[in-house]
Amino acid sequence: MAEYFLFSIAESLIAKLASHAFQEASRLVGLYDNLRDLTKTLSLVKAVLLDAQQKQEHNHQLREWLTQLKIVFSDAEDLLDEFECQTLRNKVVKAHGSTKDKVSHFFSTSNPLLFRYQMAQQIKDISNRLDKVAADRHKFSLQIIDVDTRVVHRRDMTHSRVNDSDVIGRKHDKEKIIELLMPQNSNDDDDTSLFVIPIVGIGGLGKTTLAKFVFNDSRIQECFPMKMWVCVSDDFDIKQLIIKIINSANDQDAPPHQQNLNMLDLEQLQNQLKNKLSSQNFLLVLDDVWNEDRVKWVELRNLIQSAAGSKILVTTRSHSIASMMGTVTSHILEGLSEEDSLSLFVKWAFKEGEEENHPHLVNIGREIVKKCRGVPLAVRTLGSLLFSKFEASEWEYVSENEIWNLPQKKDDILPALKLSYDLMPSYLRQCFVMLSLYPKDYEINSYEISSLWGALGLIAVPKKNRTLEDVANKYLHELLSRSFLQDFTNFGTVYSFTIHDLVHDLALFVAKDDCLYVSSNIQNIPDNVRHLSFAESSLFNNLYHKKSVAMRTILFRYGSKEINSEALINTCVSKFKYLRVLNLWASTMETLPRTIAKLKHLRCLNISQNINIKRLPESICKLQSLQVLRLGRCLQLEAMPKGLRKLISLRELEFSTKQSILPDNDIASLGDLANLCIESSPNLESIFGGVQFPVLKGLTVIDCQSLKSFRLDGNFFPELETLGGNHFEEQSHKLKLKTVLFSNLSQLVALPKWLQEAANSLQCLIITDCDNIETLPDWLTTMTNLKTLSIKSCPNLISLPDNIHYLTALETLMIQGCPDLCEKYQPHVEEFWPKISHIKNIYIDEPEEPEKN
CATH class of the missing domain: 1.20.58 (Methane Monooxygenase Hydroxylase; Chain G, domain 1)
Structure with a gap:
């Protein structure tokens, strides 16, 4: 790599x-x-x-x-x-x-x-x-080129939802699929047999996009009270699939919920699944299926107890899988026509209408799309690559590149993707390759990936007033601009995204033996591997006989509950002395060995969501290189270790504790601390008693039931930009906040007035799970720099401010789980829609259909 x-x-x-x-x-x-x-x-x-x-x-x-x-x-x-x-x-x-x-x-x-x-x-x-x-x-005979001049031109933010205007050349396919899904006659309502429709096509044709196109259609919304979406990929594990289906049915993607389901045995999960699916007809999408084992499919099919009229939509590259699973003739997805390919290319290569000023570039683009053979992913990637580039030589380089002449086998990397990767700036390549540590279709968040990149030294030293997270987010947007990321969602304080399976194949290809995602089908771990991610904790046993000073990263994607922590740490100490990242998320170890201190190069340690650990050894405070320490939702943790002030490189700290009083001075002495999260600490009574945090930029305090309301003074938090949690109904002054998150505040009936002090700085406001808030104040429209307003699960909120059109900087409005609000601000409602129609990105749930008698 x-x-x-x-x-x-x-x-x-x-x-x-x-x-x-x-x-x-x-x-x-x-x-x-x-x-x-x-x-x-x-x-x-x-x-x-x-x-x-x-x-x-x-x-x-x-x-x-x-x-x-x-x-x-x-x-x-x-x-x-x-x-x-x-x-x-x-x-x-x-x-x-x-x-x-x-x-x-x-x-x-x-x-x-x-x-x-x-x-x-x-x-x-x-x-x-x-x-x-x-x-x-x-x-x-190498030439001297000592400056990487390749730059990335960023386009506007995209969103995970599929807009009709974003899908070109697939309307006929969409109508054919919807026709198959809709009830054909009255007898369909009595038919309890499972109806399975496969969509088949080569990688990159847009099978998933088509399925989303169908999934979000209003006719489907009306027909199926319950809709579920599950990414399957190449690991057809029955237990994990059941968990994914239940999670999708619950519409809860939060890790704590997923972890609870992981603790259940298969029979308990089957009972939950049966209860979810037996009462109403549903549509289930199984996306990107690779399993050819009929026994596994029959086992899953038998577990899906369907109500009459329920249907399954499957996407796969394999005709044999489609034949095995389908109950009707497969829908074969073909490549785009040349004209549709060119339209898609122009959409990604130019700003709207810009192509009219560059007909010579459009002509070169026509030659480029011919070589993409109707594959939308290839067309979109190359269009993104050439976005805002107007030198004909750059376009000709792509059109005439020798990569198009290389022999192409069935499962080879798409030439368009490899070419786009080759033209990336060098710093971006190494960050992209780290995405190979995640399984296909895994939803990655910026919070996690920025910690990984930072700990591995892949992020350039930030300029003044910028953090490593700021630079990491810049890199993510550059990858997004090149169409290497998809399903990109902005949650205000964090982004989430996935990568297309062909892009994932590219990451694996360029990673070679440097990075490896270890699943049950991996027979051998290369000796020179540097970064490892484990699908199952039991697979770590493969490492006990390895010795590699080159090892930098060990991650457990789905928890590490089966691991003997002392044996694992001792293995890392004796074999991997230069380890930088150790992620033991959701482990069940009761103690962390003192020998952890010998991993003196460790920069990121994640022990969050451990339900057993009570104490940490004080030796952990000898990890002077540690930048990130995550102890969130370690619900039995009695106290933070003494001597935290010795962790002089720490910039991110997340923890839960049973303490009633924190060693504020210890935490405040962390001179580089930029992000602090305190959660699930029920005994905590007070924090921040007049202690200054000179460089803290992000603060989250959530679910600390004994905590008395406290005031944050800008004099003590001069750099604070992001504030989140459910303990901020009373606030102080002089805070120049850019992002505020109000979460799970049942006592909140109106936004606090102190928020007005951030009128000139606030860019993102998120309100979620605030059951009793009814209206938003008129003074909200004075937030002239507000770019994102997200409102979720506020069932009693009935209106937005009348003058919301004054928010001219507002680019994104998201409303979910607010029935009255969602119904009022639909495009067909003439009284209210014009007030928000100026906003560029609007994502509002469709109104719920009244239940049929």
Whole structure:
């Protein structure tokens, strides 16, 4: 994988060496000259890397050279991290006294000569190896291109829902499917047999888009009281499928709900499923099915007890699967016509009407879409690639690229996707590849991915007044602009998205053996793997016999309840000393071993949603490189460990506790803390008693029942931009908030007046699960910078402010679970629709149909 973006790794190494903190520390220990020489060699190699990366596909020797370089770069990263890590420990010793393990210190204030000698030897070794590899660069006639000039032109935000105008050339297919789904005669209402309609077509044709197109049609809404959507992909696990169906029926995607279902056995799940599905007819979409095992399909089919008139819509690439599952003739999805392909291409390559000024580019575009062979994903990706680019040479490069001439096998990566990836900026490539750690159709959130990217050092150092999360979100929008992400939803404080399965295949392809999602069908884990994600905790046993200092990431996607925590931590300590990310989400371990402190390079530790752990070892506070610590919904956690102030790199902290009083000074001493979340802490009585948080940008306090109302003063939170939770009905002043989330506030009947103080800064307002709020105040229309207004599950809210049209900056309005409000603001309601019609993106639930007698 790393061979594809060594340029970005070299940039990162050089930037670290050039940083003020690094240079100052190197001077203190007498290593400045050694590191300066290393920087010079890195710069020489970096200058030819962009050219080398582009030429490696057809030059085996060049590829081998890059592989050697990758190994040296990896060791250089470890060396610099070792230096940085020990420098941090030295700061802690000076500020807070001994960390009680000086004997084990590689960097010890009591023996700087030994440290200097050992570090100098390692730097010399790395420099010699790098010089040797660098000397061979002349063999390949590489050009010097020391600046990655590829840029990303961002288009406007998209949303997961499919608008009719976004779907081109599929209206006939849509009507055919709807015709099959609608009751054909009165006898259909008495027919309890399961009716299964397959949609079949090659990858990228838009089977899922067509299914969404049908799923959201008003006729289908009326016909099926219950609609469920389940992404199946290549893991046809009966238990997980039942959980997904129940979750979809409940319309609850929150992890706590999903975790509770995971704790149930198969029989309990079957009973829940039966109760959900037996009372009313339903439409179930099984998207992206790969299972060819008829026994598994029959088992699932028998569990789906259907009411009369229920139907299943299946999307698959396989005709044999369609034949096995379908009860009617499959709907075969063909490629788009050339004219429809060109229309789709123009829609993504130009702003509306812009193509009329560039007829010569449209002509080149016509040649490009011919090579896409009617595959919408390919057309859309290349259109996105060329968006806002008006140099004919750039379009001709795509049209005439040699990648179109390579032989194409059935399951090969789409040339259009590979070409778009090759033209990505180097920094974006390495971030994209990390998406291969997630299973197909997995809903990824920005909260999680930004922590992963940040911990692995993939995010550029933010400029002043910007956080790592800001830069990560910028990267996500760049990937979205290139059509590499889909189902992109803005929740105000976080984004969620998925990636198309063909895009996922591309991520796997370029990751090679560097990243691996370990499922039950993986027989062997490569020795040189660096990033691992496990579908099941039992699969971790495959690692007990591995030893890899290169290992950086270990994630458990669906919980780690079967793991012996002490054995796991000890394995990581003994085998993976440079581990950066450890995600033990939803584990059931009762203790965290003291040896966790030996993972001194760890930057992200997630133990959230553990229902058993009561205490954390104080040794956890020796992890001076730790940037992210997640302990949310650890409901039995009695107290936070003493000495949190020693975690001097921590920028994100999330926890639950049984404490009544927090060590505020410990938390406030975390000088880099940018995000703080306190949740599910029922005994907590007070927080933030006059303590200043100078750089905190995000604060969430939720479900702390004993907490008395508290006031936040802008003098103590000068940088606070995002505020969320259910404890903010009384607030203070001087807060320049950009995002506010009111959640689960049953006592809230009106928005608090303190919100008016953010009139000039507020950009996003989210109101969810506030049962008793009835109206929104007229002063809301003074929020002249408000861009997003999201209202969910506020059943008694009956109106928006009359002058909502004054909110000229408002771009997105979302209303869900508010029956009266949703009915009032429909396009056909002439009295109210004109008040919001100026808003660019409007997502309002359709009114519920009255129950039939």
